Amino acid sequence: MAKRRKLGNPLALTVMVLLSERPMHPYEIAQTLRRRGKEHSVKINFGSLYTVVQNLEKHGYVEVTGVQRQGNRPERTLYGITEAGRTEMLDWLSDLIAVPVDEFPVFDTALSLLPVLPPDEVAELLQDREQAQNVRAAALRGVLTQLGDLLPRVFVVESEYQLHMIEAQLEWIRGFRKELADSSISGIEEWKAFHETGEMPRDWQDLDERNIVLDPGHTV
Known part of the structure; x- marks a missing residue:
C-alpha cells in the first residue's frame, strides 16, 4: 500500500525532481516543464505552481537558495x-512505480455506466473515440520517431507507455465494437429490450437480488 504523504499532488513531485537537478525559480520551473512536454504526463496548473513551491517549502522539502537578478x-x-525533500522525492517516486493504486480514469467510469445508452449509440461513440485515439497514436509515433534520434530512450519512456496504452485501448475498442455489431456479447438482448421498453430486464434485477459483488478484490 502506498504511504499517506504530506503532499499528494504529483506536480509537487515533478517540481522536486527538477530542483534536484539545480536551483530554479518558479518561472524557470514552468518554462522547463513546458519545454520538456511534461504537461502531457503530469496535470499541470501553471497558475498554482507558486503555491506548490510554497507548500514544498512549508514542509521542508525545498528551501530558498538565492536570488536571481537579470538586468531590469x-x-x-x-x-x-x-x-528531506530528496528523501521524500525518491521514496514517493519509488512508491508510484512499484505500488498499483486505483486511479479511476474517466473512461473506466463511462464504461461502468454503459447500459444507460443504447448499444447502437455506444458503437457509434466508440467509433468516434477510435478515430480520435488513432490521431493521438499517430502524433505520438511521430514524436517518438523525431526524438528517437535526439534523446536517449530513458527520456521518452512515458511517451512510449502512453502510446502502448492507447494501442491497447484501440485493440479493445475494435473487439468490443465487433461484438456489438454481430450481437455476440452476452446480455445484448436484454440491453436492447431495456431501451425498447424502458423497463429494467428481470435478469438484470435478479443480479441485485442475488447480491453479486462486482469487485476484483472480492472473493466469492
Whole structure:
C-alpha cells in the first residue's frame, strides 16, 4: 500500500525532481516543464505552481537558495531541494512505480455506466473515440520517431507507455465494437429490450437480488 504523504499532488513531485537537478525559480520551473512536454504526463496548473513551491517549502522539502537578478527584471527567488525533500522525492517516486493504486480514469467510469445508452449509440461513440485515439497514436509515433534520434530512450519512456496504452485501448475498442455489431456479447438482448421498453430486464434485477459483488478484490 502506498504511504499517506504530506503532499499528494504529483506536480509537487515533478517540481522536486527538477530542483534536484539545480536551483530554479518558479518561472524557470514552468518554462522547463513546458519545454520538456511534461504537461502531457503530469496535470499541470501553471497558475498554482507558486503555491506548490510554497507548500514544498512549508514542509521542508525545498528551501530558498538565492536570488536571481537579470538586468531590469524583478528579482526572482531561487529554490533548491533539501535532504528531506530528496528523501521524500525518491521514496514517493519509488512508491508510484512499484505500488498499483486505483486511479479511476474517466473512461473506466463511462464504461461502468454503459447500459444507460443504447448499444447502437455506444458503437457509434466508440467509433468516434477510435478515430480520435488513432490521431493521438499517430502524433505520438511521430514524436517518438523525431526524438528517437535526439534523446536517449530513458527520456521518452512515458511517451512510449502512453502510446502502448492507447494501442491497447484501440485493440479493445475494435473487439468490443465487433461484438456489438454481430450481437455476440452476452446480455445484448436484454440491453436492447431495456431501451425498447424502458423497463429494467428481470435478469438484470435478479443480479441485485442475488447480491453479486462486482469487485476484483472480492472473493466469492
